[in-house]
Amino acid sequence: MAAKQKQKGIVLSAEQRRRRRARSIALALVLAGFAILFYAVTIVKLGPQILNRPI
Amino acid sequence: MSASGTARPAEALSGFADVADYVALLKPRVMSLVVFTALVGLVRAHGGIHPVLGFAALLSIAVGAGAAGSLNMWWDADIDARMARTAQRPIPAGRVAPGEALAFGLVLAVASVAMLGLFAGWLAAGFLAFTIFFYAVFYTMCLKRWTAQNIVIGGAAGAFPPMIGWAAATGSIGLESVLLFLIIFFWTPPHFWALALLRKKEYARAGVPMLPVVAGEDETRRQILIYSIVVAIAGLMPVFFGFAGLGYGAIAALLGVLFVTLAIEVWRKRRGIAAQSAARRLFAFSVLYLFLLFAALLVEGMR
Numbered sequence: 444m445a446a447k448q449k450q451k452g453i454v455l456s457a458e459q460r461r462r463r464r465a466r467s468i469a470l471a472l473v474l475a476g477f478a479i480l481f482y483a484v485t486i487v488k489l490g491p492q493i494l495n496r497p498i
Numbered sequence: 499m500s501a502s503g504t505a506r507p508a509e510a511l512s513g514f515a516d517v518a519d520y521v522a523l524l525k526p527r528v529m530s531l532v533v534f535t536a537l538v539g540l541v542r543a544h545g546g547i548h549p550v551l552g553f554a555a556l557l558s559i560a561v562g563a564g565a566a567g568s569l570n571m572w573w574d575a576d577i578d579a580r581m582a583r584t585a586q587r588p589i590p591a592g593r594v595a596p597g598e599a600l601a602f603g604l605v606l607a608v609a610s611v612a613m614l615g616l617f618a619g620w621l622a623a624g625f626l627a628f629t630i631f632f633y634a635v636f637y638t639m640c641l642k643r644w645t646a647q648n649i650v651i652g653g654a655a656g657a658f659p660p661m662i663g664w665a666a667a668t669g670s671i672g673l674e675s676v677l678l679f680l681i682i683f684f685w686t687p688p689h690f691w692a693l694a695l696l697r698k699k700e701y702a703r704a705g706v707p708m709l710p711v712v713a714g715e716d717e718t719r720r721q722i723l724i725y726s727i728v729v730a731i732a733g734l735m736p737v738f739f740g741f742a743g744l745g746y747g748a749i750a751a752l753l754g755v756l757f758v759t760l761a762i763e764v765w766r767k768r769r770g771i772a773a774q775s776a777a778r779r780l781f782a783f784s785v786l787y788l789f790l791l792f793a794a795l796l797v798e799g800m801r
Binding site: 459483488 | 514515516517520548550551554557616617
């Protein structure tokens with residue numbers, strides 16, 4: 444029994460799990476927001492020129 | 499400033515911060531003033547910047563301001579722990595480890611400067627980098643604990659954002675943006691000294707050499723009055739130089755008279771509750787002053 448518990452390592456409380464989940468969601472939203480921002484900035488800066496490049 | 503007013507057992511939750519704790523590290527109230535004044539610089543420059551790029555530039559400036567705030571909280575955690583106003587900030591309360599705040603601040607600082615450079619040019623980015631350095635290193639690590647002129651010189655960091663916004667829109671430094679810088683620069687001392695009069699004991703206990711602690715309350719009141727007169731005049735400068743119209747001039751004159759009147763009240767009432775409420779009124783009005791003055795500039799600039 445003791446060995447089994449040792450294998451578990453650090454066990455998070457329900458509150459700690461809730462906070463980790465909230466941090467993860469916040470980070471995901473921030474990353475998605477930046478992806479959209481960089482997409483928009485690219486379109487604005489380059490416009491149709493983005494297609495005009497040597498292949 | 500701390501986002502959370504509820505005290506939690508520090509050791510039990512160490513390293514397990516809520517999202518609100520990371521938001522608090524960014525000093526959102528300072529950030530809002532930075533973004534607003536940068537927006538005014540951006541709009542008044544009439545540089546023809548695309549709205550999407552303007553938004554991206556403002557976001558970069560906001561992130562840069564947040565980075566500086568986080569680095570400030572990392573360095574000042576020992577002082578913050580000793581003052582009631584700041585003891586519940588994430589680091590002294592034990593919800594965020596100091597190293598986390600340092601890494602958070604450094605990553606955001608580098609990212610914000612790189613982003614602003616790519617979005618709006620490298621003059622603005624260089625300005626932002628200098629501002630973060632000025633606030634986080636020069637003000638926080640050197641001036642704050644060393645001299646009673648800490649917030650006078652350090653105030654430059656808070657005054658740079660309209661110049662950054664201007665540089666983002668035009669790629670240059672204009673005389674008008676320097677005037678906007680001067681308004682905030684001269685506004686900062688009476689704003690913070692009014693607060694310092696109210697928190698003198700806390701600053702003394704924390705060992706921060708604010709003017710009331712070092713030079714006494716009467717000298718602080720004298721300096722508040724002098725700077726209030728200077729900021730009232732600085733507020734009218736855009737009119738004298740022909741950058742702003744009479745509408746703005748009337749608003750700036752009225753706000754300036756009110757600012758000096760409240761500073762005279764602080765100067766006259768030196769004892770007891772009357773002195774405290776005079777300082778509190780000046781502090782509250784100073785925030786309104788800067789907001790209304792820049793709002794007037796913004797409205798004129800959008801025409």
